Amino acid sequence: MQAGREVYTRLRTLLGGTPxxxxxxxxxANYRMWNAISDCMAEQGWDYHVMPYVVGGRLTRPGPPGDLTAWAEPSDDFGIAEMAALAASEGFIADGRVHPLGNEGLSAADEAGWIAAMNGGCSSAGTAMTDGTYPTGVTQTIGADFTALLTDIQSTPRAQSLIGEWASCMDDHGFDVHTKHGGYDGTELWPGFRLDTEGREIAGARADAACRRPLHEHVLADGAEALAAFEADRAEEIAAAAEEWRGLRAEADEVLAANR
Incomplete structure (x- = not known):
């Protein structure tokens, strides 16, 4: 199992990036959008201030390729503490200060003009700048093939049986993995799914970790050989994907440094 865990973690990181x-x-993506809006508004004589980026709510760890049940790493809190620490280390947390947007204190007529400029094209100009923060060339090619391989490994009779056991185990803990919850387009407890109440979320994460660990460990062991073969056969493409991620990290360094 350990060999499978190592190659899976390596491939997932090289192809899909880190948390x-x-x-x-x-x-x-947000800074690019906000700066494009600011430039557009300035061209029309209006102020639009780029605000500090902050994360919204409690973040969960990014899900596995394809959001495949068997491949999400069991966690006692869906990775919320890990992501909170990462957000804090990047400065992506609210600083408690009020940051003006640019339309404060305007007369009614000027505010109407500001809104008209925003709705008249500046907001869409910003939206057009959000592409390019993920390596779509990777996700649509070798990344898709990696997900297909993981799907095949998860689709064996034994893995499917363990998925059923996971669902039954979760039901025993009071969680229905098939029922929609709280108006969200997702099951009540998908790995990494956020609930309305933190206490139930943590209880669900711990139940999920205990119930799903046999499934997760099975696919790691059962898929070890296929994963190793994939890594060997697609070595050049994997190296190219890793290089693309390095390029995106360098671009992110520049954008974030310019907006700190």
Whole structure:
């Protein structure tokens, strides 16, 4: 199992990035959008201030490729503490200060003009700048093939049986993994899914970790040989994907440094 865990973790990181990469990519996308809006508004004579990026709510660790049940790493809190620490280390937390947007103190007529400029094209100009923070060339090629391999490993009769056992075990703990919850488009307890109440979320995470660990450890062991073969056969593409992530990290460094 350990061999499978090592190659899976390595492939997932090289092809899909790290939790910090995902956190920073969200910040970069927002800063690009806000700066494009600011430039557009300035061209029309209006102020639009770029505010510090802060994370919203409690973040969970990025899910596995394809959000496949068997491949999410069991965690006692869905990785919330880990992501909170990463957000704090990047400065992506609220500082308690009020940051003006640019439309404060305007007359009614000027505020109407400001809103018209925003709705007249500046907001869409910002949206157009959010692409490019993830390596789509990777996710649509070798990343898709990696997900397909993980799906095949999870689709064996034994793995499917263990998925059923996980669901039954969760039901024994009072969690229905098939029922929609709270209006969200997701099951009540998908690995990494946030609930309305923190106490139930933590209880669910601990139940999920205990119930799903046999499934997760099974696919790691059962898929070790196939994962190793994939890594060997696609070595050049994996190296290219890793290089693309390095380039995106360098770009993120520049964007974040310019907006700190």
């Amino acid at each position: 910090r990469d995902h956190l920073r990519a969200n910040a970069v």
